[in-house]
Amino acid sequence: MASRVRTLRRWLAGRYGADPLHLLVLLACFTLAGYAASRVVLAGVWVGFVVWFVGAAVIHDLLLYPLYTVADIAVQWRPWRRPRPPAEAAHRASWINYVRVPVGLSALLLLIWFPLVFRLSERTYRASVALDTTPYLGRWLLxxxxxxxxxxxxxxxxxxxxxxxxxxxxxxSRPGNPPKIGH
Amino acid sequence: MRGDPVPEKPGAQRGQDGGGSAPGSIGSWLRAHPPPGPFRPDFWRSPLRGPWLTSVFGLVLLAGIPIIAITGLLSYAAYNPWLPGNDTTPERGLLGFYFFDWPTWPAWLYRVMQGAHVILGLTLIPVLLAKLWSVIPKLFTWPPARSVADAIERASLLLLVGGAVFEFATGVLNIQLFYTVFPFSFYPAHLYGAWIFIAAFAVHVAVKLPRMVRALRSRSLRGELRTGLDGTRPEPPDPGGLVATRPAEPSVSRRGLLGFVGGGSLLIFGLSVGQTLDGPLRRTALLSPHGRVYGPGPNDFQVNKSAAAMGVDPAGAGPGWRLELAGTHLTRLSRADLLALPLYTYALPIACVEGWSTQQTWTGVRLADLARLAGMVPGLAEVYVESLERGGAFSEASLSARQVADPRSLLALRVNGADLSFDHGYPARIIVPNAPGVHNTKWVRRLSFRPPTG
Structure with a gap:
């Protein structure tokens, strides 16, 4: 009996591509997600919800990621530069991170706080906080x-x-010996 | 552990032989002919990508996201949604299975909880972005699915990535009050989106945990933190296809990348955590929506919803204002009448669902005393609070019998020794320990006491 169950399980695994338990866990996931989605429909906001949900993944994967990757490549791309010997090429890595870090961190802060920095929610912000969003651009620049x-x-x-x-x-080093390049 | 790991489950090796397509079939033809660009494995050049790096980011998220999820779900319970008028998502169905009578003790619980929810969420954004960066080649694996199992799992990844970005984005935009971009009300979208994300997250952890543990054991974190750029080499080739087949020269060490991501988290944390603190540290909240400094006066603390914006008529809040007290009979009290009742003073936090909080010293009449005046017995009476504000989402709210009975629950008339300012709810506002900020109704017009619901 036990061996027959094992055979069945192996047969299923072969057809399905993974242990049947894998399917069970994923079905549980889709059931819960589907139930939550049915609540979205009941709330009457499903169109906007779906657009935002799929849009979130698309904007990250096909816009934000390519954008920062291309920016990173562009900063380092210098077609007019002559090829350098490996020792100097290794040295080149030293400056790029001193640009990457401040640009990256500054962009990260802007990615999160752009509505405040660019004063996009001025009306609702003033209604709530009773102050305006003027200081945020200066703070971000600071x-x-x-x-x-x-x-x-x-x-x-x-x-x-x-x-x-x-x-x-x-x-x-004694004269005649080539100097070593320090790191 | 450094060698080729032996798959534990048949599914783990689907990268090599799943699907069972014979040579010459469409499947094998597809596999041999990936479209150009990102679908070719040699498109991906980063020498740092690999199971170990992905697992480090995964481990941080595995520790952080459950805290964010639990604090978020508890925040919904803190609204006591089972009371009339309190539920912002009445179509929740079974998703309200965990509700309970929200306690008034400890008074700081909601403050800490929502602070953690929002600040931890902000802090994890760089880690989430790094995690997504580390696995992005998987988005373009070719063929798109090697087996039925693979196809189903990839569908769940859309829920995972979509859910993660959706939840973080709606949260970040909501705390900045950038509502105009939402084609939905924030509460249902963020709540149901959270459940979809939680479902996909739990499955992702269940499926990937063995692989994560194995990958974390493949290298030592301490060793990586001691390795500079010169010693940085790609991870050994992995069956999952994260390690580049044609890696470029590294321009940053793993240590450097972890420092960059951690530094980003630290920066966001340092510039926003101040909105949950009082005292001089509040001034550090340079980039956070509700860490503003108003001045040195007794009423100079964070305002949420100004009187003008909520349409509160100054005339209605003037000398002619009367508090309507309904219970077994109807009573009307002027502000002078209220001030003549026994007054109590407590230092209590006001904490918002948006994560900011501040503790102030409030003076007012106990809700329990007002319940008695209305002919009810504290502990056996809940109250429906109505405000002078017009059309606000929280112009009306119910407080539970437990909240009414707590001796620190006040109808506050004064704060820090001065009369309440108009923006802070003059002539009178509710203060309840450990309640969400929006239930501390301002400009109170009427208190209707009634026997407990349910």
Missing amino acids: VTGVLFAGSALAYAIRLRRQRAARERTRRA
């Missing part, structure tokens, strides 16, 4: 400025340290 300044400072310190390290190796 945080962005601090991020860039911090990044520039960190890069300057790094360059200085690298130079100091190179000096030290050059001085330490």
Whole structure:
């Protein structure tokens, strides 16, 4: 009996592509999701809901993701630059992250707070808070400025340290020996 | 553990042989001819993508999202939706199975809960984005499904990704009061969207947990945190296809990427957590909608819904204002009458579903005393509160018998030693410990006491 169940299970798994338990769990998921969706229909907002629900996935996967990926590639794309030897190419990685981090963090804050920064909900905001949204653009710019300044400072310190390290190796190495590139 | 992992279930190896299409069939032809671009495995170049990295982000979300889900569902219960007039989603059906008489103790519970819901949600946004970045090649796997199981699981992923982005986006836009973009009311959309997301999330965890644990064990976090750019190598090839087949030179280490994502979370947290705090730290809430500073006066704390916006007529709230008290009989009380009753002072938080909160010192008449004046017995009377505001979503609300009976539940007349300002509900407002902010009705016009519902 037990072996027959096992055979049936293996047969099902072969046809279905996974353990039958997998199907059971997923059916439970769709049942709950379907029930919640039926409530959306009852609430009378299903059209907008579906548009937003599918739109959310599409906007992330086919708009936001390509946008920041292409931006990242574009920043590093310098067609006029001559190809460099590997040692220098490795050095190139050092500056990009000092741009990526402040730009990325600033963009992240804007992604979240753009309605406040661009004053898009001014009327409802004033009705609720009894103040206007004027300060937010300045605050976002301030945080962005601090991020860039911090990044520039960190890069300057790094360059200085690298130079100091190179000096030290050059001085330490005997004449005739090629200097090592410090990291 | 570093070698090719042995699949535990038949389904785990569908990447190689699921579907059972014979050579020469349509299936094998499709597999051999992916469309150009992202459908080709060598399109994806990041040397950092891999099961370990994805699992680290997954683990953080696995810890955080249940907290957000539970605090969110409890927040719905905190409205006491079973009382008349309190339910913003009356078509909920079985989804209200967990409701209970919301307690008034501890007074700070709702404050902490909703603060955690909103601030943790904001804080996890970079982690969610990083997680989605780490698995994006899977969106373009070719052929789209290798078996029935694969097709069904991918359908559930639409619910997972759509649900996640939907829930985070509606929440983020709602706390900024950007309602004009919603083609739906926020409450039903965010609630039912949450249940769809929870269903897909639970299944995703159930299906992927073994793989996540295996991937987390494949590398040591401490080791990665000690590895700089020079030592960064791609993860070994995985059957799931996350690791690039033609990886580019790394431009950032795993340590660097984790630091970037964590730094983003820390930044968002640091600039918004202040809206849940009092004292000087509140000023740190530079990028959060309700962390505003109004001034040094007794009434200078966060306003939610101004009197002008809610259509409250200043004349109606002037000397001619009378509180209607209905119970076994009808009584009308002026503000002077109320001030002549025994007054009590409590420091109580006012905490909003939108995550902000502040504690102030309120002085007023106990709701229990007003129930007695109306001829009712505290503990055996709930109250229906009506406001002078016109047409607001929460111009009317019910408080439970338990809320009425709590000695700290007040009809507040003064705050921090001064009369309430008009924007804070003058002539009188409700303050109930541990209740959602919108149930602390302002500009109270009428209190109707009645025997408990149900």
